[in-house]
Amino acid sequence: MYTLTVEQEDDWWEVEALYDTCFAPGREALxxxxxxxxxxxxxxxxxxxxxxxGIIGGAIRYWPVRIGGETALLLGPVAVHPTRQGEGLGGLLIRGSLEQAKAEGWERVLLVGDAPYYRRFGFSRLTGVIMPPPTNPDRVLGIALRSDAWVGIIGDVERFVIDV
Known part of the structure; x- marks a missing residue:
């Protein structure tokens, strides 16, 4: 049994070590x-x-981004420790965090990933939404947390900068 909690400042090194374990060296160059x-x-x-x-078996993070002047969430990374894979932990993290995002009023989420895996959570290919290169457009997926939240959203995905 697992408990989902919000990542705390003290979790940072443990979560980073998990990401290093699950992803290739140089992951930050993506x-x-x-x-x-x-x-x-x-x-x-x-x-x-x-x-x-109390051992971390998985972690997920989200980042704000802009697309055509609109705000979206960029899901990722999501990681499950190799010894914990196949237990449904990734699904628990994704479903739990998407429910929280929806409850907080976020409207849309995108990610770069494998469609067959993420389809089960409601993600589908986004057309017209362009991630920075080199990203395979077939791997750019999104889910609407509010009806029609992706309608009319096109353009480059850009860093979130607060307008002042």
Missing amino acids: SSYRLRHGVDPVPSLSMVARDAD
Whole structure:
């Protein structure tokens, strides 16, 4: 059994170690990381899954981005420790965090990932939404948390910058 909680400041190193374990070295060179550079993740949606002993088995983070002047969430990374894979932990993290995002009023979420895996959570290919290169457009997926939230949203995905 796992408990989902919001990632705390003290979890940062443990979560980073999990991401290093699950993803290839140089993961921060991916195009999605350019969108995250200098932008804080959404604290209430950055979650960890702990087992009964308090050990982190998985983690997920979300980042605000802009597309054509509209705000969206960029899901990722989501990771499950290799010894915990196949237990439904990824699904628990994704479903739990999407429910929280919807409850907070977020309207749309995108990610770069495998459609066969993410389809089960309601994600589908986004056309007209362009991630920084080199990103395969077939892997740019989205889900609407509000009806028609992706209608008319097209353009480049850009770093979230607060207008002043």
